[in-house]
Amino acid sequence: MKIAVCVKEVPDPTAEKRIDPDTKRLVRSGENTLNRYDRHAIEEAVRLREGAAPGAEIAVVLVAPASASRTVDKALAQGGDRSVHLADDGLSGSDIVATSRALAAVLARDSYDLIVFGQQGSDAECYVMASAVAERLARPCVTQVAALALDGSSLKVKRQVETGYETLEVSLPAVISVSDAINEPRYPSLPAIMGAKRKPHEVLSLADVGLAAGDVGVDGSRTHVSALSKPPTRGDSVKLEDDGTAAEKILAFLVERKVVA
Amino acid sequence: MGGILVFAELQAGTFTKGSLGLLEAARDAGASLGLTVDAAVCGAIDDGAAAGLGAHGAVTVHVSEGHAFDHAQPVVDAVADLQAREGYRYVLFGASIVGSDAAAGLAVRLDAGLVIDAVELHDEGGSLVTRRSGLGDSVLAHCAFTSAVGVVVVRSNTYAPAEDAAGSPAAVRRSTPALSAHALALRVTGHEAAEQGGVDIGEADVLVGGGRGLGKPEAFALCEALAGALGGAVAATRAVVDAGWYPYASQVGQTGKTVTPKLYIAVGISGAIQHKVGMQGSGTIVAINKDANAPIFDFADLGVVGDLHAIVPKLTELIRARG
Ligand SMILES: Cc1cc2nc3c(=O)[nH]c(=O)nc-3n(C[C@H](O)[C@H](O)[C@H](O)COP(=O)(O)OP(=O)(O)OC[C@H]3O[C@@H](n4cnc5c(N)ncnc54)[C@H](O)[C@@H]3O)c2cc1C
Numbered sequence: 001m002k003i004a005v006c007v008k009e010v011p012d013p014t015a016e017k018r019i020d021p022d023t024k025r026l027v028r029s030g031e032n033t034l035n036r037y038d039r040h041a042i043e044e045a046v047r048l049r050e051g052a053a054p055g056a057e058i059a060v061v062l063v064a065p066a067s068a069s070r071t072v073d074k075a076l077a078q079g080g081d082r083s084v085h086l087a088d089d090g091l092s093g094s095d096i097v098a099t100s101r102a103l104a105a106v107l108a109r110d111s112y113d114l115i116v117f118g119q120q121g122s123d124a125e126c127y128v129m130a131s132a133v134a135e136r137l138a139r140p141c142v143t144q145v146a147a148l149a150l151d152g153s154s155l156k157v158k159r160q161v162e163t164g165y166e167t168l169e170v171s172l173p174a175v176i177s178v179s180d181a182i183n184e185p186r187y188p189s190l191p192a193i194m195g196a197k198r199k200p201h202e203v204l205s206l207a208d209v210g211l212a213a214g215d216v217g218v219d220g221s222r223t224h225v226s227a228l229s230k231p232p233t234r235g236d237s238v239k240l241e242d243d244g245t246a247a248e249k250i251l252a253f254l255v256e257r258k259v260v261a
Numbered sequence: 262m263g264g265i266l267v268f269a270e271l272q273a274g275t276f277t278k279g280s281l282g283l284l285e286a287a288r289d290a291g292a293s294l295g296l297t298v299d300a301a302v303c304g305a306i307d308d309g310a311a312a313g314l315g316a317h318g319a320v321t322v323h324v325s326e327g328h329a330f331d332h333a334q335p336v337v338d339a340v341a342d343l344q345a346r347e348g349y350r351y352v353l354f355g356a357s358i359v360g361s362d363a364a365a366g367l368a369v370r371l372d373a374g375l376v377i378d379a380v381e382l383h384d385e386g387g388s389l390v391t392r393r394s395g396l397g398d399s400v401l402a403h404c405a406f407t408s409a410v411g412v413v414v415v416r417s418n419t420y421a422p423a424e425d426a427a428g429s430p431a432a433v434r435r436s437t438p439a440l441s442a443h444a445l446a447l448r449v450t451g452h453e454a455a456e457q458g459g460v461d462i463g464e465a466d467v468l469v470g471g472g473r474g475l476g477k478p479e480a481f482a483l484c485e486a487l488a489g490a491l492g493g494a495v496a497a498t499r500a501v502v503d504a505g506w507y508p509y510a511s512q513v514g515q516t517g518k519t520v521t522p523k524l525y526i527a528v529g530i531s532g533a534i535q536h537k538v539g540m541q542g543s544g545t546i547v548a549i550n551k552d553a554n555a556p557i558f559d560f561a562d563l564g565v566v567g568d569l570h571a572i573v574p575k576l577t578e579l580i581r582a583r584g
């Protein structure tokens with residue numbers, strides 16, 4: 001069985017996020033890291049390899065700048081067997097539709113039985129990439145999977161919808177995205193961290209995946225950010241560090257706000 | 262020709278409030294853009310209920326039937342079919358599980374632009390320009406389409422339908438679209454309805470919301486004790502509901518309930534946007550989280566960086582002591 005896990009590089013959560021007023025894009029030149037939601041996707045693939053799909057091969061697939069090698073290593077330490085990394089200057093400025101085109105082109109080079117996505121990017125909070133890529137590959141797709149079981153050539157899954165939980169059965173090859181509650185990702189062992197660099201790394205250009213510059217980036221995008229503005233804010237807020245008296249301070253605040261008599 | 266199509270979503274046989282509100286918002290934007298609004302309904306519905314969407318702004322209601330339409334991909338087939346026939350310029354969806362996924366599939370199918378999480382619809386020079394919220398709602402990006410067709414997903418709870426919506430009934434047209442092979446490779450095999458009963462979190466004046474930061478299901482006792490002392494109820498995030506720590510009926514957020522208590526105390530909750538949309542209307546928001554960078558601090562009135570295990574029991578004691 002061949003599994004692909006799509007992982008995204010995102011700005012480190014501790015770094016201040018900023019939008020460049022000229023390009024109106026998220027500044028990605030700061031510290032970057034592996035999208036935390038994608039650790040659950042890798043973990044789920046590893047559990048399949050350890051369980052119902054012995055010997056499964058797990059490829060970590062990403063579309064990211066060439067500088068993303070730390071992110072690649074993290075994903076491989078987490079359990080991937082090899083990485084496939086599309087890195088090309090022409091990709092910058094890609095919107096959802098353009099990114100899905102790039103990702104689908106990389107995925108189409110191989111015959112994956114299962115393609116796994118994280119529930120969302122922590123930067124964009126957009127959560128629809130799995131559906132977009134599945135449509136390009138003409139594969140069935142279930143998003144936000146909370147539990148799964150492999151049963152021969154089909155996958156039985158459970159996920160939450162607005163009216164409760166539903167169970168679905170999808171035949172492979174398929175695309176899924178997983179909820180961040182599907183598992184508790186393990187911490188990579190020291191040998192896994194050391195070994196990540198020695199795993200096969202494939203770095204591809206747009207030409208390698210059969211795409212032209214106009215297919216992605218700004219030209220391949222179908223949306224354009226014309227301006228930025230400030231949303232209304234909630235008003236004054238107080239943030240404090242607990243020095244042992246936080247409970248007293250919360251109570252005083254609640255009394256002052258008259259929500260506690 | 263060339264108008265706006267709104268996906269009017271049926272959940273358990275009735276239209277979601279969000280899609281009725283969205284129809285009305287589309288009607289207003291359409292009036293300015295000079296575009297009429299039609300609705301797309303997928304699944305079994307009688308003529309009367311379909312025509313009733315006229316009150317919310319739909320001129321024609323297209324009902325796609327002949328399939329279950331119980332997941333997103335058949336909806337893509339149905340709506341793509343309508344777009345091809347009627348030449349819609351914009352297709353709008355609410356941010357439900359089916360709505361968001363169908364919007365993404367449709368945008369790819371039509372090579373259309375896609376804006377997710379839109380919070381405003383504007384006419385700018387005769388084109389629809391949406392405002393999308395970003396970076397933890399600290400900035401609004403004005404998103405224009407560079408494609409012939411634009412697809413929009415509107416954030417949950419953005420538009421509520423008018424209570425006294427009135428208007429002439431819409432024309433109803435029915436069709437049976439052909440489904441693509443990949444849409445048929447997936448089957449919904451069962452549905453567990455949300456268990457009702459217990460406390461209705463929608464009615465509580467005070468809610469103590471618990472998240473994964475509690476560490477284990479047993480730690481919800483901390484939230485229950487605090488809620489008890491305040492005369493409130495306990496709410497939860499999807500992460501803990503999906504993990505089976507707390508019942509679905511207590512979930513707040515995009516796929517859960519929308520609540521507006523006087524006080525919401527978020528305990529070990531990161532504050533993801535999908536949780537925020539369900540509780541941002543609360544009167545006062547207090548957050549306790551050990552990570553100073555957690556997004557919840559961006560919209561809490563009082564944010565405390567610290568360990569919930571130290572703070573919550575003490576706060577409960579203090580409140581009890583006031584009697
Ligand atoms: C389509 C879609 C729909 C969704 N619908 C919903 C929805 O309806 N409702 C919803 O809630 N989510 C929803 N989500 C999920 C949402 O994106 C988040 O994954 C979820 O809200 C996270 O839950 P959490 O805050 O409990 O967990 P986490 O994000 O893991 O946060 C736990 C927090 O606890 C803190 N913490 C840990 N230990 C301690 C301690 N000892 N003391 C204090 N703090 C501590 C951590 O710093 C962290 O910030 C949806 C997602 C998608 C993609």
Ligand SMILES: Nc1ncnc2c1ncn2[C@@H]1O[C@H](COP(=O)(O)O)[C@@H](O)[C@H]1O
Pocket residue numbers: 006007008009035037038041061062063064099103116117118119120121122124125126127128129130
């Ligand atoms: N550039 C990318 N490369 C690889 N995977 C991605 C990329 N962008 C998004 N994804 C995947 O899509 C999921 C949702 O991301 P997003 O749509 O950005 O919220 C992530 O959890 C990843 O699995």
